[in-house]
Amino acid sequence: MNPLLYFLIFLKASLFSTGGLGNLPSLHQDLLANGWATESDFGKAVAVGQITPGPNGLWVIALGYITYGWLGAALALAAIIIPPFIVLLVAAGYSKIEHHPAVRGVMRGLSLAVVGSLLATAGSLISAPGIDWKGWIIAALTVAVGLTNRVHVVFMLLAAGAAGYIFFQ
Amino acid sequence: MIVRHKWLTDEDYVRMWALCTLAPGINQLAFATLIGRKLAGWPGIAATVGGLLVPSSLITALLTAGFTAIQSWPPFQAVLRGVIPATAGLMFMVMINMGRPLVREGLREGQRRLILTFAFILLVGFMIGFLKWPVIGVLLVGSGLGGIFFKAPLFPSKQVEAAAEPAKEQP
Numbered sequence: 110m111n112p113l114l115y116f117l118i119f120l121k122a123s124l125f126s127t128g129g130l131g132n133l134p135s136l137h138q139d140l141l142a143n144g145w146a147t148e149s150d151f152g153k154a155v156a157v158g159q160i161t162p163g164p165n166g167l168w169v170i171a172l173g174y175i176t177y178g179w180l181g182a183a184l185a186l187a188a189i190i191i192p193p194f195i196v197l198l199v200a201a202g203y204s205k206i207e208h209h210p211a212v213r214g215v216m217r218g219l220s221l222a223v224v225g226s227l228l229a230t231a232g233s234l235i236s237a238p239g240i241d242w243k244g245w246i247i248a249a250l251t252v253a254v255g256l257t258n259r260v261h262v263v264f265m266l267l268a269a270g271a272a273g274y275i276f277f278q
Numbered sequence: 279m280i281v282r283h284k285w286l287t288d289e290d291y292v293r294m295w296a297l298c299t300l301a302p303g304i305n306q307l308a309f310a311t312l313i314g315r316k317l318a319g320w321p322g323i324a325a326t327v328g329g330l331l332v333p334s335s336l337i338t339a340l341l342t343a344g345f346t347a348i349q350s351w352p353p354f355q356a357v358l359r360g361v362i363p364a365t366a367g368l369m370f371m372v373m374i375n376m377g378r379p380l381v382r383e384g385l386r387e388g389q390r391r392l393i394l395t396f397a398f399i400l401l402v403g404f405m406i407g408f409l410k411w412p413v414i415g416v417l418l419v420g421s422g423l424g425g426i427f428f429k430a431p432l433f434p435s436k437q438v439e440a441a442a443e444p445a446k447e448q449p
Contacts, residue, residue, distance in 0.1 A: 123303045125414045130372050132303075134406060135413040152362030153349075157342050159368065163334025166304035170335050174342040182339045190331065192303030196311055199300050211425040216300065217380065218424010221395060222417045224377040225402025231369035232407055234362075244363035251367025256374065265368075266361055273360015278353060 110145060110177060112184065118143075119169065119188035126192075127223060129166030130155070134226035136172065137233065146176045148237035159262045243276050286313065306330065394427060 118139045122132035133151065140146035154175055158168020166189055173185030206212050235248055247269050254260050286294075298308040307327060314326035348354050377399060384395035402420055405411045 121414060125417055126302055127299070127305070128372075128376070129304055130369070133369070138406070138410075138413050149358075149362055152365040153345065153358065154342075155365040155368060156361050157338065157345055159365075161334060161338040161341055163330065163338070164304045164306040166307075167331075167335055167338045170338045171342040171345075174339055175346060179339070182335075182342070186331070186335050189303060190307070190327070193298075193301055193305075193307035193311055195303075196298055196301035196308035197315070200297050200312065203297060203300070210429045214428035215421045215425040217383075217428045218398070219417060219421040220376065221380055221398040221424065222402045222420025224373055224380065225399040225420070226406050226413055226417065227369060227373040227376070228399065228403040229407030231366055231373060232403070234366040234369060237362075239359070240363050240366070244359070247360055248363040248367035248370070251364045252370045252374070255368065255371040262368065266364055269360045269364030270357040271360070273357045274353065277356040277359040 112177075112180065114143075115145070115177060115181065116184045116188055119173070119185050120191060123169070123189050123192045124195075127220065129158075129164055129168070130227070131223050132166075132169065132189075134223075134230040136169070137230050140176065146172070148234055149239065150175050151234060156266055159266060247272055286316070290316075391428075398423075 118136065119132075122135035122139070125135065126132035133155075136146075137151055140150075141148070150172065154172035155168050157171040158165055161167060161171075169185045169189050170182050173181035173183070175181075177184070235245065240248075251265055251269060254265055255262070294309060294312045295305075297312065298305045301308040307330065310326040310330045311323050314323035316322070318325065349358065381392070381395055384392040398420065402416055405416050406413055
């Protein structure tokens with residue numbers, strides 16, 4: 110693995126993302142293409158990221174650790190610290206552009222594209238080898254329960270883990 | 279919490295959060311950056327961003343280390359086979375939650391915008407999922423097209439009609 114390239118892949122993903130999981134599709138594509146991660150590595154990292162406290166974008170640190178040890182975790186952390194500083198530039202320039210009609214359109218197009226990229230990535234994760242119909246049921250139940258907004262994500266993952274233990278042990 | 283300590287007014291809070299949604303990366307980090315700067319300049323930024331990140335990233339890394347150490351233990355592998363599909367479900371959930379306000383906005387603006395909204399999402403999904411085009415390139419093209427198609431009124435002919443008939447003025 111080339112540490113610089115590894116870092117740049119993470120930095121690029123975060124620079125062109127919004128929210129905590131917006132960088133996942135780009136990381137998914139690049140790390141798989143280089144053979145530096147597997148589909149299931151993403152599942153593990155997202156699970157750890159959901160369980161731990163703090164912003165949910167920290168799942169990237171877990172991905173760094175799983176794919177490249179402590180160095181990977183440190184590089185991933187560095188890559189997610191830098192992009193939010195761009196808010197200082199946005200804050201300085203925003204008053205000049207906020208009334209331009211294209212700005213809202215660009216933001217909306219970007220958000221829609223992020224939604225589309227998440228759709229593609231989620232589709233890829235769910236069709237990974239090793240996930241059978243039982244896995245699809247677990248995924249479908251997660252979506253159904255999650256959309257009610259009544260159950261905390263940690264409990265959903267615990268339930269999924271318990272189901273896994275029962276189904277696959 | 280911030281409002282309680284009178285460090286920020288409600289208006290500051292709303293405005294700052296709006297700016298953060300325009301910045302790349304984790305919104306809470308951008309928010310911490312703005313608050314830190316407002317309170318104490320660069321040392322303030324170091325304090326707020328550090329306070330948000332140091333404990334939580336350490337916990338994340340340690341938990342991952344523990345997780346990696348036991349992941350080959352067979353019972354835990356069975357647990358993982360349940361957890362991993364659930365995270366794929368979470369991804370679908372995040373997608374739906376992000377997409378919902380956009381679809382609602384399209385719905386409010388009429389049929390054409392609604393169709394355009396779904397076309398955008400599906401087309402991007404197809405380009406990345408099936409054609410394997412580079413994600414960043416597709417996102418950039420999506421933003422550019424958004425700037426064109428979602429810029430104020432979409433179809434000029436409608437504007438002309440509206441101008442010709444002031445009684446049917448659009449909101």
